[in-house]
Amino acid sequence: MKRQNVKTPQPRGAGEREHRSTCDARLEAGLSLAGCVVSVVAAGGAMFLLAGCASDGVGNDRRFEPVTFRAESGELEAVVRGDFFEFEPGRDRAPKPNLLDRIIFGERRSATRRLRTPQGMTFDGSTLLVCDQGGPGVATITRGDSAVRWMSGLGRESVAPLDVCADGSGRVFIVDQVAGVMCSAALKEGLAGGWEILLASDESHRPVSAAVSPKVLAVGDARAGRIERFDVATRRRLEAIEYGAGGARIVSPTGLAFAPDGSLLAADAVQGVVHRFDAEGVPLEPLGRSGRGEGEFVRPKDVCVTRSGRVVVADAGRQSVLVFDSRGRFLIEVRGSDGWPGFTMPGGVCTYDLEAGEDAETGVPDGRSGQSREFVVVADTLGAPSLVLVELREMLSGGEGR
Amino acid sequence: MWRRLSGILVVAGTTALLSGAAVPSQEVKQGGVAVDGRSPGAQAVPEVRRAAQGVIGGPHDFTLATGRARDACAACHVPHVLGVRPVTHAGGSDADAGKDGETKAASAAQGAAGEDPDVAPVAEAAARRAILEMYRMTGQSPAHEPNRFTPGATSLICLGCHDGTVASSTIGTAHAMLAGVREGFEVPDGFVWRDHPIGVPYPQGERGYVPRSRVEADGRIRLPEGRVECVSCHDPHNAAGEPYLLAMSNRRSALCLACHEK
Numbered sequence: 001m002k003r004q005n006v007k008t009p010q011p012r013g014a015g016e017r018e019h020r021s022t023c024d025a026r027l028e029a030g031l032s033l034a035g036c037v038v039s040v041v042a043a044g045g046a047m048f049l050l051a052g053c054a055s056d057g058v059g060n061d062r063r064f065e066p067v068t069f070r071a072e073s074g075e076l077e078a079v080v081r082g083d084f085f086e087f088e089p090g091r092d093r094a095p096k097p098n099l100l101d102r103i104i105f106g107e108r109r110s111a112t113r114r115l116r117t118p119q120g121m122t123f124d125g126s127t128l129l130v131c132d133q134g135g136p137g138v139a140t141i142t143r144g145d146s147a148v149r150w151m152s153g154l155g156r157e158s159v160a161p162l163d164v165c166a167d168g169s170g171r172v173f174i175v176d177q178v179a180g181v182m183c184s185a186a187l188k189e190g191l192a193g194g195w196e197i198l199l200a201s202d203e204s205h206r207p208v209s210a211a212v213s214p215k216v217l218a219v220g221d222a223r224a225g226r227i228e229r230f231d232v233a234t235r236r237r238l239e240a241i242e243y244g245a246g247g248a249r250i251v252s253p254t255g256l257a258f259a260p261d262g263s264l265l266a267a268d269a270v271q272g273v274v275h276r277f278d279a280e281g282v283p284l285e286p287l288g289r290s291g292r293g294e295g296e297f298v299r300p301k302d303v304c305v306t307r308s309g310r311v312v313v314a315d316a317g318r319q320s321v322l323v324f325d326s327r328g329r330f331l332i333e334v335r336g337s338d339g340w341p342g343f344t345m346p347g348g349v350c351t352y353d354l355e356a357g358e359d360a361e362t363g364v365p366d367g368r369s370g371q372s373r374e375f376v377v378v379a380d381t382l383g384a385p386s387l388v389l390v391e392l393r394e395m396l397s398g399g400e401g402r
Numbered sequence: 403m404w405r406r407l408s409g410i411l412v413v414a415g416t417t418a419l420l421s422g423a424a425v426p427s428q429e430v431k432q433g434g435v436a437v438d439g440r441s442p443g444a445q446a447v448p449e450v451r452r453a454a455q456g457v458i459g460g461p462h463d464f465t466l467a468t469g470r471a472r473d474a475c476a477a478c479h480v481p482h483v484l485g486v487r488p489v490t491h492a493g494g495s496d497a498d499a500g501k502d503g504e505t506k507a508a509s510a511a512q513g514a515a516g517e518d519p520d521v522a523p524v525a526e527a528a529a530r531r532a533i534l535e536m537y538r539m540t541g542q543s544p545a546h547e548p549n550r551f552t553p554g555a556t557s558l559i560c561l562g563c564h565d566g567t568v569a570s571s572t573i574g575t576a577h578a579m580l581a582g583v584r585e586g587f588e589v590p591d592g593f594v595w596r597d598h599p600i601g602v603p604y605p606q607g608e609r610g611y612v613p614r615s616r617v618e619a620d621g622r623i624r625l626p627e628g629r630v631e632c633v634s635c636h637d638p639h640n641a642a643g644e645p646y647l648l649a650m651s652n653r654r655s656a657l658c659l660a661c662h663e664k
Contacts, residue, residue: 119565119566119567133573134573160566160573162567177566177571208566208568209567222568225467249467249468251464251468252568254568269562269563269568270464270468270473270477270568299562299568301562301567316562317562344558345558345561345562345565347567381565381573382553382558382561
C-alpha cells in the first residue's frame with residue numbers, strides 16, 4: 001500500500017513547510033483534475049513532486065542554541081541543551097545534530113520511523129523507551145545506536161501505549177489504554193513474547209501510568225481514581241492508594257515516579273497537585289497546588305525524580321516543566337522564552353544521568369569529565385520537536401555553573 | 403456518606419451560583435467594570451448560564467471528582483479576575499499582557515471608572531474586554547512550528563486531557579486525527595484513518611464546502627480563526643445536550659452537512 005495524502009486543505013505561509021504543502025496541494029489539484037484517472041498517475045505525480053521537495057524540509061540549517069533558566073535562589077540552573085526534530089531521509093535535509101541527537105544517535109542519524117505523539121518514557125540502561133499512540137507503539141532508542149526501533153513481536157500489540165517503566169532487570173511494564181498494563185520479562189531479548197496482562201483496562205479500570213521500584217509496581221488508574229500497587233516479585237496485589245494528604249481524593253494519576261528513598265510521587269492532572277506517599281503508601285505533604293502562580297500546577301501530566309532527589313513535573317496546561325528540590329521547594333520553570341519557543345504539550349518526562357567519566361554524547365566512559373551530570377528528557381506530545389533535553393546544573397557560589 | 407453529601411452540596415452550590423442572580427453581581431465585583439450602571443457582562447450572562455447548565459452533571463463537571471466547586475469551570479477557564487489582562491491606556495495592546503493573564507483587573511477597573519470623557523470610550527472597551535477575558539480559555543500557545551497543521555489554542559485545551567490519560571484519547575483510537583500533526587497529514591501505510599482532522603483552515607470558497615458565513619451563522623459550529631478545531635463539532639459545554647457533546651444533532655448527517663455539501 002502506497003502512502004496517500006488525505007484530502008485536507010493545506011495551510012498557507014512562507015518557508016519550507018509551505019513549499020512542501022504546495023507540493024501536496026499540487027498533488028491534490030492533480031488528483032482533482034484527473035478525476036477518475038487511476039492511482040498509477042497519481043503515484044507518479046507524487047513521486048515527481050516529492051522529488052521536487054527533496055531539498056527542502058524541516059531540517060535545513062537549523063542550529064540549536066542552548067537556553068538557560070536560573071533559580072531565583074541561584075543554586076540551580078536548567079539548560080535546554082537539545083531537541084529532537086523528525087525528518088524523513090530522502091525528503092528532508094537532516095538537521096544539524098545537537099546534544100540530544102548525538103546522545104540518541106551518535107554521529108550518524110537515520111530515523112526510520114517518526115515519533116508522532118510521544119508521552120510516557122523511561123530509560124532502561126542505555127535504552128530510551130518512548131510510548132507513542134500515533135505510531136502506534138513503543139519506540140526503543142539505544143544510545144548512540146543511530147536508529148529508532150519499534151517494539152515488535154509482542155504477541156499482543158500495544159495499540160495505544162501511554163506509559164512505560166522498567167525495573168532494570170529486564171522487566172518492562174507498558175501501560176496501554178486499550179489492553180491495560182502489560183508486563184514483559186524479556187527486554188534484553190528484544191521483548192519477544194511473554195507478555196502478561198497485570199491489570200486489564202475495562203469498565204472498572206483504566207490504567208494510565210506506571211512506575212516501578214525494586215519491590216513495588218505502582219499503576220495509576222484514572223477510572224477508579226486510585227493507585228494500584230503490585231508486588232513486583234510475586235505480582236500479588238497490594239493495598240491500593242485512594243487518598244492523598246488531608247484526605248484529598250486521587251482523581252487522575254497520570255504520572256508516577258519513585259524517588260530514590262522509595263517514596264512515590266503521583267501527578268494528578270485534574271487535582272493539579274503532585275501527591276506524595278512513603279514506601280508503605282502513607283500520604284505525605286503534597287508538592288505544589290492547583291493554580292497559575294509560581295510553582296503551581298494547571299495540568300501536571302508526568303513527574304520524575306532525579307538521582308539527586310529533584311522533582312521534575314511536566315505540566316501540559318502551563319506548557320512548561322517545573323523543577324522542585326527534594327523538600328518540595330519550587331526552583332525553576334522551563335518554558336518558552338525569547339530564545340526558545342518552548343513546549344506545546346509536555347506529556348512525559350524522564351531522567352537521564354551520565355556517570356562521572358562518561359562521555360556526554362556517547363555514554364562511553366572516557367575518563368575526562370569528572371562529575372556526573374543530570375539530564376531530563378521531556379516528551380512534547382504535540383510540539384514541533386518531539387523530545388527536548390534539559391540539563392540541571394548546580395550553581396557554584398558566585399552564580400557560575402560548572 | 404459524608405463525601406457523597408458534600409459532593410451533592412458542592413454541585414448544588416455551583417448550580418445556584420451559576421444560574422442565579424449571583425453571577426452578574428459577582429462579575430461586576432470581580433471585574434469592577436460597571437459602565438453607565440450596566441455591566442457589559444450582562445449580555446454574557448444568559449450564555450454563561452446556558453453553558454453552565456450543560457456542564458453541570460456532565461462529563462466535564464469535575465466538582466464531584468475533586469470536591470471543589472470552582473472546578474465546574476476552572477478546568478478549562480481561568481477563573482475570575484485571574485483571566486483579565488491588564489488594560490492601561492488608550493491604544494494599549496495585549497502584547498504586554500502576561501502570558502498567563504495573571505491579573506491586574508484593577509487597572510481595567512480604574513480605566514472604566516475614570517470620568518474623563520476622552521477616556522470613557524476606552525474605558526468602555528476595556529470593560530467589555532475585561533468581561534470577555536474573564537471567561538477566556540486558559541491561554542495555550544499553539545505548536546510553534548510555522549505553517550504546519552497543528553491543533554489551535556482551543557484544541558490544545560481539549561487535548562491536554564483527551565490524550566488517553568485524563569480522558570479518552572483522540573490520538574490513537576477514537577479519532578486518529580493527530581496522526582498527521584508531524585507529517586502534514588500524510589498518512590503512513592496501514593494507518594486507519596477514522597475521523598476528521600483538526601487544526602486545518604476551513605476551505606472557504608472551495609467547491610463542496612458551505613460558505614463559512616453560513617456555517618457559523620447560528621453560532622453552533624465554531625471555526626476559531628477560520629480553522630476546524632475540536633469545538634467545530636463538539637461543544638464542551640454540551641448546551642445542545644447531544645451525545646458525544648456534539649455541537650448540534652447529527653441526525654441524517656446534519657452536522658456533517660453543515661459544512662460538507664453533498
